[in-house]
Amino acid sequence: MSQKTVHLTTSALKSWIEEVEAGEPVYQLFLVGIHDEDGEIRLREPPATREELVNLLTQAFNGLVKGGETPLSYLGLRIDSLGLSGHQIQIKTELESRSTSKSAWQCSIDTFFVAMQALAASKLQVEKLNLFNDDDMKLFALPSDQLNIIDWDNPDICHILAALKTLRVNISTPVYAFRQIGSEGGSPDWLGRVTELTASQIRTEIEKESNFDGLAKLIAKCPQLEDFEYRWLGIPLPGLKELQGLKFPGWKILYLLTQLPNLPKLRRCTFQHLITRDTDVLEFLKRTQPDQVFFGPMWLDAGKYQPIFEYCSSKEANMTKLFAKGPLYQLAQPDLGQVHFQRQEYKGDAQCSPHLRREGDAVQRPIHFHIDPQGFVEPGSTHCDVILDEGVVGTF
Template sequence: MLSNLQTCPENLLEIIVALLSLDDIRNLRLTCRSLALKSSGYTLRKFFLNKHVDLTHDSLLGFARVCKNGGISTTVQNLYLTGSSAECEIQTWQANDANEARMGLLVQAFDSLANRKRDSKMKSITIRIAVFCDGIPLLRATARERRSHHVRECTKQTFSTVIRALASSNLRVETLNIFNDPDLRQHRPYIEDFYPNPQVMEVRKPDDSGSQQCTLPFDELNGVNWNDPGLAESLATLTSLSIGICTPDARAGPTEELSEENKDLPRINEVLETSSMEAPTDCGAMSRLLQLCPLLKDFELHYFHVRLRTRGATVGDITCENIMQRLAELEGLPFLDTCRLRGICARGEDVLGFIKRTKVRELSMETIKLSGLKYQSVFNYCTAEAANMTKFYFDNLYEMERREPVNRRRVHFLGEGRRRTEWMPPEVGNEILEREGRSVKRPIVYHMALPMCGGTPAHAEWRRFHLAEYGFG
């Protein structure tokens, strides 16, 4: 059998190797030199394209040694850096000496990767954290755990460590994902999950909508020195940026302190007015980040609204509006191939200005609350010939009317699209519209209506997803 494998052409042996596990490939390579050479093709190398590293001292020490000695540093393309929210790790994060040592090891690893790569460039870096539940690390957290002090502290320190290490190293990055990993994104529930087509044998099952990714408090971006020449050099090659941010940490309270009392409208208005006065004055950190990315082609922004302690009202609208305003006013915005906005609250003028100035070709807007300029202006631009748009996806869009008792009305598309509430009459319309190709240029017909509630399983599942993904329902 061994002699037969030795005489196999390399392309045939590559097919055989593709069917084996990593342990079986290792055993095959140990049999003889000729098979070791023949089985060293793409199938083997792809096992080492991705590297997952925990941001603990022991893990980083081993990673730095491996990178220094060669090994995976010549093959790894996608690096996943995961912080740990375990209590013992939080105590270690807060020790300055240990934190500096951890960052130093990461800088060593980055420099070793840069020295062994063409153009000193890494294909992608993903920053995320693992939340410990009963001693088990999970990459998704429940709402209660997500707003705990340990998780927030871990998120901030993980981000700070990686960004400082990038600034101090020679490594360049093509794709940067900051707490918005698409592999961890929940399945968005649709009617078909509960009322499947009889002709379709496989039915999608929604994930646990009580869990969510952990996002970065926006004020942490203000703590970064965006003028650092080392950081500018590392991000100068960036073509894709995906970031998940949330309400500034100063206004976030633990879930245990949230109260369901005092839900009357005057108290909620009082909370919103207070949060407006307390909003941070500097919301330009995101625009300064984009200024460092002249080659950017793909941009995704996800905003999670954290609740005020003891109030039961969500905040962050003013902060998010200011972020979009600064982005729309930024000089030298890059031209984007794709843009995805999720969970943001913004003025219509700013959203339209950002889309126009970046000349987006593929646009996705999901759970957007718009004030000022209406969606009609956005839709008219997207369907115009001058926009040169090839694809768009609109989902769960709202217009805010502050003077009305019920100040949120939802866009319902007429004649096409998809909906989640199966009991709604067809004339009400659909919440989702997706077009691609020549159909993009057709006029969009829609009307505004109050969000409709119901007690169906589909609606309940959607509401759980909505609260977990964006912080408001």
């Protein structure tokens, strides 16, 4: 199977167009947007406009369609600063420089827009679509409000999504402040960011429906969807005194998914780093009936894990795989704390694990766990935003 990585620059796209016209097959494609680290890196060539990139990418996609390479097996979107992506993530410095970088924010938006517009213009269908959801893209998520820069009712957009079977998305809080560069005005917050908005304007912005309904609009156009992965990146709101205690209601995104009149039946469902509610998780699982479920780290802003675990281990759900990767938290009093799984009914000296891994007949065994209030970590802290431990040792 032919795999190709193409940087979204004029020279790289022109070179790829020549390869496509020469008949080189491509089944797995990675499109990489390029940014300059807020001016800290000198780009090798002047950046092209959105229109120029859309036109060039459309030419390449038209060549794939003419060559009979449709649908495209896999399309993954990434961003890079001239080869620097993929390096080892350092939690504090990366949270500060990546999720608050204006050039990275703009690059993810432009890459998404250019790719979707070129797909629509060429009518190139895709079977698997990955929007910035690789492990080294954790902090390069697409802001939730920017999903709506695409007209999901456009017939050409509907056509390219009609064959989509796998969707993996990495979505973040809308960004209202960026790291301070040089002598910019304004008082920087604890992440070194400045904002041009007032507290009142930000309060108005975070309640807009367009922050939450983009993913539902996208899913509604994917009738063949089988594999859905949703990763969330919570970026703190600007550190203005008037905003203390205010949280972005990201749970509304999953809630609006559950309100769709039609949802596809899933083979696999994955939730990572979500701050959500038990009712929305449960409703989504019941309506999509996935065979395999993977979730965590995850925070329940309202509700408890008990009904979720009871459903996942029930005959009604009939799941064949259930993996829960800790930490899993309940945020509401009086049941605030971290989930600890155990092999049997809880006793003071019981062996516990933050992870659960079940397959086959074992999925329907009762799930024993307790809530440890001492293990609670505040959501939005640096530790919670980036969980680097990929192991699932000690699972039950």
